Amino acid sequence: MSTIxxxxxxxxTLMYSTPLIFTALGGVMSExxxxxxxxxxxxMTFGAFAASWAAITYSNPWxxxxxxxxxxxxxxxxxxxASIKFKANQVVSGMAINFLGLGLAIFFCRIFFEGAxxxxxxxxxxxxxxxxxxxxxVYVAFFLxxxxxxxxxxxSLGLRLISSGEHPKxxxxxxxxxxxxxxxxxxxxxxxxxxGGASLSIAIVSNFRPTLISGQGFxxxxxxxxxxxxxxxxxxxxxxxxxxxxxxxxxGGFETQIISSQLLATLPYILTLIILVSFMKKTTAPxxxxx
Amino acid sequence: xSLKNVSLxxxxxxxCTVFSQTSFAAPLKIGMVTDVGGVNDQSFNQSxxxxxxxxxxxxxxxxxxxxxxxxxDYPANLETLYDAKNDLIWGIGFKMADAIMIAAKQNPKxxxxxxxxxxxDKTPPNVVGVMFxxxxxxxxxxxxxxxxxxxxxxxxxxxxxxPIIHSFQYGFMAGAKYANKKxxxxxxxxESFTDAAKGKAIANQMMGKGADVLFHAAGAVxxxxxxxxxxxxKMAVGVDRDxxxxxxxxxxxxxxxxxxxxxxxxxxxxxxxxxxxxxxxEYGLKDGAVDIAPTTTKMIPSVLLEDVAKLKKEIVAxxxxxxNNQKAYNSYLKTLK
Numbered sequence: 001m002s003t004i005x006x007x008x009x010x011x012x013t014l015m016y017s018t019p020l021i022f023t024a025l026g027g028v029m030s031e032x033x034x035x036x037x038x039x040x041x042x043x044m045t046f047g048a049f050a051a052s053w054a055a056i057t058y059s060n061p062w063x064x065x066x067x068x069x070x071x072x073x074x075x076x077x078x079x080x081x082a083s084i085k086f087k088a089n090q091v092v093s094g095m096a097i098n099f100l101g102l103g104l105a106i107f108f109c110r111i112f113f114e115g116a117x118x119x120x121x122x123x124x125x126x127x128x129x130x131x132x133x134x135x136x137x138v139y140v141a142f143f144l145x146x147x148x149x150x151x152x153x154x155x156s157l158g159l160r161l162i163s164s165g166e167h168p169k170x171x172x173x174x175x176x177x178x179x180x181x182x183x184x185x186x187x188x189x190x191x192x193x194x195x196g197g198a199s200l201s202i203a204i205v206s207n208f209r210p211t212l213i214s215g216q217g218f219x220x221x222x223x224x225x226x227x228x229x230x231x232x233x234x235x236x237x238x239x240x241x242x243x244x245x246x247x248x249x250x251x252g253g254f255e256t257q258i259i260s261s262q263l264l265a266t267l268p269y270i271l272t273l274i275i276l277v278s279f280m281k282k283t284t285a286p287x288x289x290x291x
Numbered sequence: 292x293s294l295k296n297v298s299l300x301x302x303x304x305x306x307c308t309v310f311s312q313t314s315f316a317a318p319l320k321i322g323m324v325t326d327v328g329g330v331n332d333q334s335f336n337q338s339x340x341x342x343x344x345x346x347x348x349x350x351x352x353x354x355x356x357x358x359x360x361x362x363x364d365y366p367a368n369l370e371t372l373y374d375a376k377n378d379l380i381w382g383i384g385f386k387m388a389d390a391i392m393i394a395a396k397q398n399p400k401x402x403x404x405x406x407x408x409x410x411x412d413k414t415p416p417n418v419v420g421v422m423f424x425x426x427x428x429x430x431x432x433x434x435x436x437x438x439x440x441x442x443x444x445x446x447x448x449x450x451x452x453x454p455i456i457h458s459f460q461y462g463f464m465a466g467a468k469y470a471n472k473k474x475x476x477x478x479x480x481x482e483s484f485t486d487a488a489k490g491k492a493i494a495n496q497m498m499g500k501g502a503d504v505l506f507h508a509a510g511a512v513x514x515x516x517x518x519x520x521x522x523x524x525k526m527a528v529g530v531d532r533d534x535x536x537x538x539x540x541x542x543x544x545x546x547x548x549x550x551x552x553x554x555x556x557x558x559x560x561x562x563x564x565x566x567x568x569x570x571x572x573e574y575g576l577k578d579g580a581v582d583i584a585p586t587t588t589k590m591i592p593s594v595l596l597e598d599v600a601k602l603k604k605e606i607v608a609x610x611x612x613x614x615n616n617q618k619a620y621n622s623y624l625k626t627l628k
């Protein structure tokens with residue numbers, strides 16, 4: 001294997017996994033606090049649109065990136081109010097967020113861009129800058145993984161958040177304001193999912209369209225379970241998924257086709273299934289998840 | 292029966308007669324159902340709607356649309372337009388094939404038309420299929436790509452290995468080989484029409500292997516292809532619409548389907564009372580239903596433009612037989628000198 005091929009596999013893995021890392025970390029934040037968040041996909045979609053809109057309107061990619069996060073957080077606020085304050089079914093609320101995220105993105109897109117359901121493309125100059133051939137968002141994703149690991153393992157904030165998801169009644173007895181930590185978990189999860197969407201719409205490509213986010217939110221959710229609700233495990237799960245996609249593109253580029261490309265396209269999912277079945281002996285979901 | 296009821300009855304009776312009389316000479320009423328892209332998708336749904344709007348402007352036809360958010364919406368949207376008593380209902384895109392078939396059988400008196408799909412011999416008498424000789428536009432794009440390439444390697448990125456995509460693929464490859472028999476063409480399918488990151492990865496890999504002009508027929512996957520080309524400052528060929536706006540320095544041409552012109556043709560025929568139900572119509576370069584993008588003139592040298600104009604005439608005259616599948620392509624290659 002030549003150096004060019006190795007670099008290709010490496011950089012494709014990073015490119016592919018970045019949106020998943022942000023979003024899956026979001027999943028970890030929410031579920032550690034005890035709130036199921038299957039609305040990640042919708043939060044990503046809305047974040048992707050908002051980021052693209054802000055980056056174009058203000059010609060500033062970093063502002064766009066943050067606005068993407070805030071947009072995801074706004075949707076997460078709805079999910080938090082429904083599931084924490086009103087104790088609604090969290091799966092139902094999450095599904096509603098998925099529809100709402102896409103609907104709002106298209107709605108605002110039509111208002112801001114003269115009826116179009118796609119945003120106009122960004123120039124290279126107004127995109128997130130590249131460092132060593134990778135968009136800066138890649139490094140941000142790694143940094144946030146480390147930060148979240150630190151929060152969970154080395155800070156009282158993290159421990160209180162975990163206790164809210166594991167034994168909320170015990171946490172209350174210990175004087176922890178459980179709901180406050182749950183809000184923190186869900187809101188930061190929306191922010192991260194929004195960043196995930198933004199890392200697609202203003203770094204990997206340069207425009208938003210309604211099909212841009214199609215399934216990444218759910219793959220991120222799977223990566224979170226695969227990574228056993230642990231930020232580092234989740235990071236590796238995302239990288240693994242990105243790597244298997246890179247492998248699909250790599251093998252698909254051979255001159256003689258060993259396997260049909262349809263079959264090849266299922267590889268990442270099959271690999272994930274195999275690993276899930278063979279290595280995951282027991283799940284380690286937060287014990288009060290969804291309650 | 293009170294006086295009020297009697298008067299209401301009279302009024303409604305009166306209105307009925309008025310309506311039935313006016314509807315006799317009323318303009319045609321035509322509706323379309325978009326696929327999941329929506330009516331402003333900067334692609335074929337938008338093109339279709341532009342065509343209908345032109346029929347409104349030039350022929351005075353009443354037009355409307357129903358947008359689909361997911362595949363499951365097609366039957367309901369078709370039903371809505373049926374209830375609204377349209378004279379003709381358009382389904383935009385091959386994904387709607389099953390839904391139109393079912394609706395056409397349920398409502399045998401309702402006229403339907405579908406873009407990009409042929410039911411072949413099984414076409415119901417109240418349905419007309421509209422197909423495009425996409426290979427003719429792609430042939431011209433392939434010719435241009437081949438002439439513009441400095442490295443002698445081109446790339447084709449398809450969405451899926453299905454007949455609609457094959458017509459782009461083999462038309463493009465035939466055109467490229469027509470310009471330069473020795474040109475190398477890399478081919479890969481993304482197995483997706485939405486995964487832009489995958490499109491970008493495939494494009495990067497192809498450019499790593501020396502390709503300097505990439506053509507995509509892969510919907511939103513193409514966003515990633517064009518992005519990769521823009522970042523590496525190579526050349527791209529767009530699809531369906533003029534995609535030059537996506538990367539004004541890099542998209543040298545686009546293989547366009549003029550769905551607007553095709554819809555206009557069918558509707559203006561219907562306006563004269565002609566409806567080719569039970570058949571599939573194939574539109575090509577001759578009918579103005581496929582072409583290369585208008586921005587091509589800014590992007591390629593004028594000598595090449597003249598070549599392309601000549602080539603166009605030859606295709607319209609039927610002098611070049613353009614393949615739209617692998618088998619035809621292989622036998623086409625043998626005819627090249």
